[in-house]
Amino acid sequence: MDVYLPILRDIWRSPTGRIGLVLVILILLFAILGPVFSVAPNKIAVQDRFQGPSLQHLLGTDNLGRDLFSRTAQGTRAALAISLIVVALSLLIGAIIGVAAGMAGGWIDRGVIVLFDIISAYPAVILAMGLIALYGVGFTNLLLVVTLLFIPQFGRMARAQTLSLRHQPFIDAERVLGLPMAKLVWRHFLPNVLGPLIVLASMNVPVVITIEAGLSFIGLGVQPPQASLGSLIRDGYVFLNQSWWPTIGSAITLALATLGSTLFGEALRDAADPKLRGRHK
Amino acid sequence: MATDFSRRTLMQAAAALPLLGMASQIAFGAEGEVIARIETDLKNLDPANRVGSIEDNILQATTQTLARFKPNSLEWEPDAAKTISQVSETEIDFELNPGQMFSDGYGELTADDVKFSLERFLPDAQGNKPAYADDWGALDYVEVTGKYTGKIILKNPAPALWVIGICDSSGTILSKKATTELGGKISTKVVGSGPYVLKEWKPNEHVILEANPDYKGNAPAQLKRIILKPISEWQTALLAFQAKEVTFTEVEPTAVTEVEQDPNSAVIKIDGIDYEWIGVNVEKAPLDDSKVRQAIRYGIDVDAIIAGAWSGTVSRAKTLLAPQLLGHWADAPVYQYDPEKAKALLAEAGVSDLKVTLTCLNDARTQAEAQIVQANLAEAGVTVTINALDGGAYWGMGEGDKSKDLELTIIPYSSKFDPSFQTQWFVSSQVGVWNWQRWKNAEFDKLHSEAASITDEDERARKYVRMQQLLDESASCIWITHGVHNFAHAKSVTPALLPNGVNWQLRYFKSA
Numbered sequence: 001m002d003v004y005l006p007i008l009r010d011i012w013r014s015p016t017g018r019i020g021l022v023l024v025i026l027i028l029l030f031a032i033l034g035p036v037f038s039v040a041p042n043k044i045a046v047q048d049r050f051q052g053p054s055l056q057h058l059l060g061t062d063n064l065g066r067d068l069f070s071r072t073a074q075g076t077r078a079a080l081a082i083s084l085i086v087v088a089l090s091l092l093i094g095a096i097i098g099v100a101a102g103m104a105g106g107w108i109d110r111g112v113i114v115l116f117d118i119i120s121a122y123p124a125v126i127l128a129m130g131l132i133a134l135y136g137v138g139f140t141n142l143l144l145v146v147t148l149l150f151i152p153q154f155g156r157m158a159r160a161q162t163l164s165l166r167h168q169p170f171i172d173a174e175r176v177l178g179l180p181m182a183k184l185v186w187r188h189f190l191p192n193v194l195g196p197l198i199v200l201a202s203m204n205v206p207v208v209i210t211i212e213a214g215l216s217f218i219g220l221g222v223q224p225p226q227a228s229l230g231s232l233i234r235d236g237y238v239f240l241n242q243s244w245w246p247t248i249g250s251a252i253t254l255a256l257a258t259l260g261s262t263l264f265g266e267a268l269r270d271a272a273d274p275k276l277r278g279r280h281k
Numbered sequence: 282m283a284t285d286f287s288r289r290t291l292m293q294a295a296a297a298l299p300l301l302g303m304a305s306q307i308a309f310g311a312e313g314e315v316i317a318r319i320e321t322d323l324k325n326l327d328p329a330n331r332v333g334s335i336e337d338n339i340l341q342a343t344t345q346t347l348a349r350f351k352p353n354s355l356e357w358e359p360d361a362a363k364t365i366s367q368v369s370e371t372e373i374d375f376e377l378n379p380g381q382m383f384s385d386g387y388g389e390l391t392a393d394d395v396k397f398s399l400e401r402f403l404p405d406a407q408g409n410k411p412a413y414a415d416d417w418g419a420l421d422y423v424e425v426t427g428k429y430t431g432k433i434i435l436k437n438p439a440p441a442l443w444v445i446g447i448c449d450s451s452g453t454i455l456s457k458k459a460t461t462e463l464g465g466k467i468s469t470k471v472v473g474s475g476p477y478v479l480k481e482w483k484p485n486e487h488v489i490l491e492a493n494p495d496y497k498g499n500a501p502a503q504l505k506r507i508i509l510k511p512i513s514e515w516q517t518a519l520l521a522f523q524a525k526e527v528t529f530t531e532v533e534p535t536a537v538t539e540v541e542q543d544p545n546s547a548v549i550k551i552d553g554i555d556y557e558w559i560g561v562n563v564e565k566a567p568l569d570d571s572k573v574r575q576a577i578r579y580g581i582d583v584d585a586i587i588a589g590a591w592s593g594t595v596s597r598a599k600t601l602l603a604p605q606l607l608g609h610w611a612d613a614p615v616y617q618y619d620p621e622k623a624k625a626l627l628a629e630a631g632v633s634d635l636k637v638t639l640t641c642l643n644d645a646r647t648q649a650e651a652q653i654v655q656a657n658l659a660e661a662g663v664t665v666t667i668n669a670l671d672g673g674a675y676w677g678m679g680e681g682d683k684s685k686d687l688e689l690t691i692i693p694y695s696s697k698f699d700p701s702f703q704t705q706w707f708v709s710s711q712v713g714v715w716n717w718q719r720w721k722n723a724e725f726d727k728l729h730s731e732a733a734s735i736t737d738e739d740e741r742a743r744k745y746v747r748m749q750q751l752l753d754e755s756a757s758c759i760w761i762t763h764g765v766h767n768f769a770h771a772k773s774v775t776p777a778l779l780p781n782g783v784n785w786q787l788r789y790f791k792s793a
Contacts, residue, residue, distance in 0.1 A: 044656040046589035063649055064589050137669075219643045224652050224667055238516045238645035241539050242592070 010271035017267025023260025027253070031080050034073025041070035042225040050243040060245035062235060071227040072249045078228050079257060082143060083208035087201045089147045094154025095197055099189055101155070102162025103181070112159070116152035124149045125214055132220045142221055146211055150204060154197055161193040199272050202265035206258040213254055229254040313505035315774050315790050318518045318530035321672040322485050322511040325468045328453035329401050329411035332676055334695050334783045335509075337450045342490055342507070342787035343384075344473030345498060346452035347375050347395065348443070352777040352789040355698060357448045360498065361390060361474065363429075365447075370438040370736065371421075373447075377429040382495045384471075384478045387456040392431040396423035397457035399433065412679075412714060415705040416451035417442075419734060437734035440741065441699035449697065476502040476788045485511055490787065503791030513644060513672065519769075522546070528771040529790075531782075533646075534594030540769040547772050551782035553595070553764030554603040556703065557693040559639075559654065560718045561757045565688055568637070572630035574756035577637075577689070578616050580623035580661035581654050581759055590649035591762065598760040600749045601703055607738060608700040608745025613753065623661035636664045640678075641691040643669035650691055650761070665689070682713040690717050693764075695783040700745045701733040707752065718757040725751045 011017035035041070038058070045065035053060050059068035101112035119127070131145045165171060165188065174184055209229075215221035216230030224231065229250050236247030324332040328340055341349075345361035359365055365375040381390040402417035404410045419439030424432040439446070446452050459472035471479045476498065477490040488509040492502035510527060512518045518530045523543070532540060532548075540546050559581065567573050587597050600613035627635060639654055641647045648669055655665040678684045696703055705711065708729050709721040725748050732744035752758055766782030777789035 042656070044585075044589070044653060046585045046653070049589060063592075064652060219648075219669055219671075223669075224648060225655060235645060235649075238514065239535075240516060241519065241533075241536050 007268070007271040011264070011267040014267045014270065016263045017271070020260050020263025020265070020267055023256055024264045027076060027257045027260055028080065030073055030253070031077040034076070035070060038070035038073065039067045041066065041074040041227060043067070050239070050245070052243075052245060059249035060243065062232075062246045063239045063242070068232075068246055068249050071232060072229070072253050075222075075227040075229040075232050075250060076253055076257065078222050078226065079209045079212055079254070082146070082212045082222075083205045083261075085143055086146045086150060086208045087204050089143070090150035090204075091154050091197050091201050093147070094151045094156075095158045095190070095193060097151070098155035098158025098160075099162045099185060099193060102159040102166065103185065103189070109159070112155065116155055119148065120152050124211060128211065128215060129218070129220060132215065137220055137223055139222065139226075142212070142215065146208060146215075149211075150208070153204065154200060157196055157200055158193045161196060162189055165189060165192055195272060199265075199269045202261070202268045205265065206261040209254070209258055209261065229257070311506075313792060314508065315504055315506075315529055316508045316510060316527045317785070317787075317790075318512045318521060318527045319488070319509045320511070320513060320531070321676075323482065323488060324673075324676065326471050326479075327411075327467050328398070328450050328455065329413050330468070331413065331450060332679070334785075337783075338785045338787055339479065339488065339490070339509070340450045340453050340471065340473075341475070341784070342477040343471045343475045343479050343493075344453045344455070345381065345390065345475050346448055346454060348448050348452075349500075350448050350779060350786065352786055353779070355444065355780060357443065360500075361395075361454055371435040373433040373435075373442075375431055375433070378498070379429055381474045381497045383456040383459060383474050384493060384495065385459065387459040387472050390454060390456070390474050391428050392423075392425045394454055394457050395431055396425050397460070398453060398455045399423050401455075401460075402451065410710070413451050415701070415708075415733075416446045416449070418730070438736050439734060440736045440738075441701045441733060444699045445697050445702045474498070476500060477507065480506075487511075500788060502788065507787055507790060515644070515646070522769050525771070528774050529776055530769055532767050532769045533592075534765055534767055535592045536769070537767050545772050546769055549768040549770070549776065549778065551766040551768075551778065551780065552605070553762075553766055554605055554696040554698070554781050555694060555764045555783065556598060556601055556603070556696065557691070557761040557764060558598070558601075559759040559761065560687070560690045560692050561759070562684075562687050562690075562717065562719050563755065563757050564685070564719045567630065567632045567635065568688060570630045570632070571756055572626045573632055573635070576623040576626035576630070576632075576661065577658065577663070578756050578759050579619045579626065580658045580663060582618035582657045583616075583759065583761055584618065585657070586650050586653050586761055589653050590646050595762045595765050598763045600760060601707075601752060601758070602700050602745060602749065603696065603763040606696075606698070606700050606703075608732075608742045608749075610746045610749040613749060616759075618657065620657070620660040623658075623663075627662065633662070634664075635662070636666070637688045638666045638668050639689040639691065640668045640670065640675070640687055642675050642693070643671055647691055647693075654689070654691075678717070679715050684713070684717040685719070687717055691761075692717060696763075696781055698781065700741075701729065704729050704732075704745065704748055707748075718755075720752075720755050720757040722751055722755065 011021055048061050048065035049063055051057055051061040057067050059072060062068055097112060101109045128145050128149060132141060135141050171188060212221055213230035216228035217234045221230055222228035232250035233247055319335050323335050323339060326336055347362040347365050348357045349360035350357055361377055361381060362375045363378045367373050383390060399417060399420060400423055402411060402414050419435045419437050419442060421434045421436045424434060456472045460467055463470060476493055476496045478493045480491040481489040490507040492505055512521055515533045519532050519536050521527045522530050537548050540548050561568050561574050561577060563569055583597055587593060587595060599615050600610045602609045639651050641651045651667045655667060658665050706715045708726045712719045712721060728744045728748045732741050735741055770776050773793050775791050775793045777786035
């Protein structure tokens with residue numbers, strides 16, 4: 001707690017960090033508590049289509065008469081769930097591969113770097129579209145594909161941190177004292193690698209949210225009847241000449257979610273960097 | 282040479298961008314040019330194996346037929362033929378105009394080319410037939426009697442032949458030499474003698490037709506160029522029209538009022554004779570049980586689909602043939618949504634916890650339809666998974682029996698003016714091609730053949746009604762709508778459309 005409190009304090013002292021933190025909390029609350037205060041998000045009531053905001057439907061209804069407040073909350077929850085799972089998985093897998101490559105060196109290290117280069121060489125969305133077209137749409141495939149896209153970023157950072165630590169005097173000392181490799185990694189490498197990776201993870205959350213929304217917008221992400229911010233914007237766009245409410249709620253939520261997590265991520269990065277820490281005092 | 286990118290340079294460049302955009306818009310609106318939006322890219326320009334109306338429209342502009350439809354009408358007049366006449370129920374004689382030249386230096390159009398083009402629709406030595414073989418199902422052979430003269434000999438009378446064979450894309454006259462040389466490339470290249478030539482096709486970008494300078498027929502191109510741009514989304518098409526990026530497009534019925542508010546735009550409305558339905562694969566268990574199919578029919582609220590996905594702008598279809606067509610079954614039953622009856626039928630069939638996949642196109646309206654079906658059937662205890670595909674993957678299921686794993690499918694087909702064109706997709710020989718219900722019925726097949734070869738209209742109508750009754754008994758088709766077509770066009774353009782709204786007569790498009 002002694003480590004995290006100053007970081008949180010620094011984030012709060014930064015005006016943009018404060019906005020980011022508040023937005024992230026609000027978006028989280030909306031995603032978690034939204035369904036509690038609304039009706040079933042997938043319930044179709046054609047007779048109620050394209051209603052404007054009212055006490056019954058706070059954000060109006062869509063082309064099938066579904067409550068947009070509930071669907072936007074459902075879409076936000078999907079965006080956050082996917083982004084957090086993707087970031088956590090790619091952090092974990094990237095860290096393991098990166099540390100292993102850095103420790104092993106030689107052809108294993110070079111092979112891993114080549115693999116990362118191959119994945120990174122393709123534009124993220126294009127690669128995701130290709131893989132999803134190949135393996136089919138669906139929540140699991142979406143998670144796996146987007147995770148695959150982000151592993152190289154975490155892997156490279158973990159490898160770089162490992163390489164810089166590998167020849168530090170205290171590591172050499174531990175080796176000479178006979179500390180097993182597994183314990184060496186657990187005690188010294190992972191803790192030192194984890195900090196920068198968490199900062200990178202926070203920076204990647206809005207990117208994943210955007211990719212998920214983009215894939216859902218073109219029909220390759222979350223599948224109906226489940227809502228996604230991307231599919232809500234798409235449906236709203238298609239029926240724009242009949243009602244603009246379906247687009248408004250989802251577009252603003254997506255903008256706030258990405259803005260909030262970007263500002264929060266940047267503030268976290270600044271706060272976690274010892275050179276920058278405390279500059280907002 | 283050093284380049285100094287100052288902030289001012291960047292600002293100037295940024296300011297110039299909209300001007301570039303305006304310049305491109307000015308180019309789009311060039312004199313003697315029409316830019317039409319097409320819903321999907323073209324796929325196969327082989328007249329005997331074409332996929333849909335987009336290919337039809339291109340073929341009709343770039344090639345000739347013996348006779349062609351007059352503008353906006355089902356009346357016909359000679360095209361490549363100088364004279365053409367039905368001398369008996371099974372013989373049509375023709376004489377071609379001399380000097381009509383194929384593009385790309387493939388020489389003059391002769392009676393040999395007519396024979397080659399029409400006999401391509403006959404089964405080959407192995408009995409394989411092209412997709413549109415039924416359009417010329419009555420053809421026995423073509424006899425060439427001179428360089429420009431010949432006889433079309435039929436096996437039996439064919440009342441629909443003029444409408445769906447001779448004047449339509451199935452009557453396209455190809456260059457025998459070019460088609461033989463091109464082989465499989467015929468699916469993407471047209472060597473024709475029509476008023477336009479296919480100048481360029483950039484997949485998913487545009488198709489450019491240019492006036493054919495060598496055209497010798499009596500209906501020359503009215504425009505210098507026609508550009509066809511694939512835009513799948515209706516809303517994008519509407520926005521492109523409003524931005525003057527396209528000057529002709531079909532629009533959603535709900536957009537008509539908005540288009541009409543623009544003083545420079547006009548709308549043409551044509552009641553559809555098409556048919557959209559939910560096909561049920563009768564070979565796939567447990568859908569092979571008629572009771573399960575009936576349960577699904579009662580479990581789908583077609584009225585809600587019309588209201589929710591079509592915004593109530595179309596009427597509900599209750600059978601295959603639209604009211605405007607010969608053989609429409611006026612007394613066809615209308616199945617009202619009844620989830621309790623659906624549940625009872627499923628219980629009777631001993632089926633519980635039914636899970637099915639609903640395959641459909643991935644455009645917004647079809648996905649809305651699919652979600653209504655999903656919600657409806659959930660009420661009857663049926664779990665539906667939606668499999669939305671883009672146009673390429675979806676229509677690709679018509680090849681190589683890819684459709685055998687389908688369960689429920691939302692299918693939109695376009696129509697022609699003779700009922701035989703519609704019924705041909707439901708015959709047994711279309712299983713593995715376009716009969717995605719995989720329903721086979723010997724009586725239906727027999728009636729289809731008979732109805733296509735008799736001239737007594739009342740008798741034909743009775744046979745088509747009976748065929749629709751058989752389809753109804755099979756519970757393999759849940760009819761949704763015959764649709765409606767609304768075309769937005771700039772007032773500077775005068776389009777020409779056949780009364781089905783699907784076939785655009787690009788050759789008659791002109792500047793107002």
